[in-house]
Amino acid sequence: MSEGTRVLVLNAGSSSVKYQLIDMLDGAHLASGLVERIGEPSGRLVHTPHTGERHETVQAFPDHSAALKAVAEELAAEGLGLDSPELAAIGHRVVHGGMRFTEPTVITDEVLREIRRLIPVAPLHNPANITGIEVARTLRPDLPQVAVFDTAFHASMPEYAARYAIDKAVADEHRVRRYGFHGTSHQYVSRATARLLGRDPAEVNVIVLHLGNGASASAVSGGRCVDTSMGLTPLEGLVMGTRSGDIDAGVVFHLHRVGGLSIDEIDDLLNRRSGLRGLCGDNDMREIMRRAEEGDADAGLAFDSYIHRLRKYIGGYYAVLGRVDAIVFTAGVGENAAAVRAAATAGLEELGIEVDPELNSVRTGEPRIISPEYARVAVAVVPTDEELEIARQAFALVHRQQREREESGASKESGAPAKSSGSTD
Numbered sequence: 001m002s003e004g005t006r007v008l009v010l011n012a013g014s015s016s017v018k019y020q021l022i023d024m025l026d027g028a029h030l031a032s033g034l035v036e037r038i039g040e041p042s043g044r045l046v047h048t049p050h051t052g053e054r055h056e057t058v059q060a061f062p063d064h065s066a067a068l069k070a071v072a073e074e075l076a077a078e079g080l081g082l083d084s085p086e087l088a089a090i091g092h093r094v095v096h097g098g099m100r101f102t103e104p105t106v107i108t109d110e111v112l113r114e115i116r117r118l119i120p121v122a123p124l125h126n127p128a129n130i131t132g133i134e135v136a137r138t139l140r141p142d143l144p145q146v147a148v149f150d151t152a153f154h155a156s157m158p159e160y161a162a163r164y165a166i167d168k169a170v171a172d173e174h175r176v177r178r179y180g181f182h183g184t185s186h187q188y189v190s191r192a193t194a195r196l197l198g199r200d201p202a203e204v205n206v207i208v209l210h211l212g213n214g215a216s217a218s219a220v221s222g223g224r225c226v227d228t229s230m231g232l233t234p235l236e237g238l239v240m241g242t243r244s245g246d247i248d249a250g251v252v253f254h255l256h257r258v259g260g261l262s263i264d265e266i267d268d269l270l271n272r273r274s275g276l277r278g279l280c281g282d283n284d285m286r287e288i289m290r291r292a293e294e295g296d297a298d299a300g301l302a303f304d305s306y307i308h309r310l311r312k313y314i315g316g317y318y319a320v321l322g323r324v325d326a327i328v329f330t331a332g333v334g335e336n337a338a339a340v341r342a343a344a345t346a347g348l349e350e351l352g353i354e355v356d357p358e359l360n361s362v363r364t365g366e367p368r369i370i371s372p373e374y375a376r377v378a379v380a381v382v383p384t385d386e387e388l389e390i391a392r393q394a395f396a397l398v399h400r401q402q403r404e405r406e407e408s409g410a411s412k413e414s415g416a417p418a419k420s421s422g423s424t425d
């Protein structure tokens with residue numbers, strides 16, 4: 001076991017890899033970066049060292065393996081290579097953990113098989129996560145590789161929120177239930193919001209709106225998730241960049257029977273050609289707001305549909321929680337789009353929800369409250385840091401296992417019965 005204090009976190013997406021190297025002694029981000037457009041003729045690696053200038057490399061990255069090797073070289077050039085004895089673990093974001101993985105887990109061959117088995121319920125995400133794990137294992141086979149699951153935080157949802165109202169036997173046989181995603185972000189942001197309010201997370205009720213490319217809402221009560229908008233797959237819920245969110249399941253039958261589309265075509269339609277992109281051709285909120293401002297009707301409708309769905313979830317989770325202490329916006333759109341925050345909360349004064357236009361327009365990377373002081377519900381913007389949360393959880397697990405091994409070694413030497421390894425697999 002290494003004495004290292006650093007964790008490399010990999011968040012491998014379908015065509016990108018985000019990474020961060022974090023020192024757990026002080027939480028310092030030693031380096032971070034992003035490889036984009038993997039598999040395309042022209043890719044891009046943006047690397048940001050702890051000190052010094054961020055720099056870009058434009059070149060083709062034919063696959064995830066090439067991308068991760070380039071990341072390893074960037075880190076090595078700064079003396080932060082993957083061969084460093086200071087690395088304690090590599091933490092991986094894994095999107096779907098199914099029923100089984102509700103805790104951070106050291107990745108064995110068997111764990112990897114289970115993550116692979118879950119590909120059909122996270123087709124955009126789990127395959128990339130697996131590639132990241134496989135490449136990292138070949139680069140550092142001796143290091144613990146830890147999976148932190150997007151679904152884990154939502155495992156606390158009560159059955160009545162997690163169940164679909166369908167035949168129980170069919171649901172059980174195929175493990176059809178609502179799992180929820182972006183859990184690492186919802187967990188991190190809900191806690192950070194409690195801190196921002198100067199309150200104990202165990203006391204506060206928060207509605208978290210994670211609005212990135214994928215988007216989800218959650219209702220968090222006393223630090224535990226009680227409902228979330230994504231379901232069996234990351235398709236349910238809010239209107240997203242390219243995903244439809246909530247839809248009548250009858251649309252699928254209709255498109256198949258009457259429209260003649262195959263199931264795979266409908267899958268592609270709802271996951272990749274719907275949401276904002278489906279409504280107006282663009283999936284970047286910046287571009288949509290610009291077009292809407294210029295009077296483009298499709299962009300205007302896309303924006304309004306996005307906001308309408310968001311408001312339905314705010315209202316729904318208000319009722320689920322009964323009392324709301326804070327509504328918090330996070331991820332690319334939530335952190336940056338003041339117009340989305342203003343529109344999502346407009347006219348809700350009767351519910352104690354109000355946003356101060358001046359506070360809302362401040363641009364900073366710091367967690368902040370944007371509601372007036374007198375408002376009953378605090379409205380906040382809290383930048384998410386999934387990578388830091390993954391690093392914390394991976395490091396804590398590796399340490400716990402090391403301590404348990406040491407204790408069991410000591411008890412064997414003293415002749416006392418050994419404790420179990422406490423592995424979470």
Ligand SMILES: Nc1ncnc2c1ncn2[C@@H]1O[C@H](COP(=O)(O)OP(=O)(O)O)[C@@H](O)[C@H]1O
Nearest residue numbers: 211212213214283284285286331332333336337
């Ligand atoms: N200044 C901005 N204004 C509005 N939207 C923004 C801004 N910056 C980023 N975004 C939106 O954030 C999205 C990406 O969010 P992010 O959380 O990085 O997504 P993901 O992690 O899912 O890739 C982009 O698609 C873009 O629409």
Ligand SMILES: CC(=O)OP(=O)(O)O
Nearest residue numbers: 181182212213214234
């Ligand atoms: C689960 C999910 O939607 O993730 P992302 O936002 O990274 O696509």
Ligand SMILES: [Mg+2]
Nearest residue numbers: 212213214331
């Ligand atoms: Mg994200």
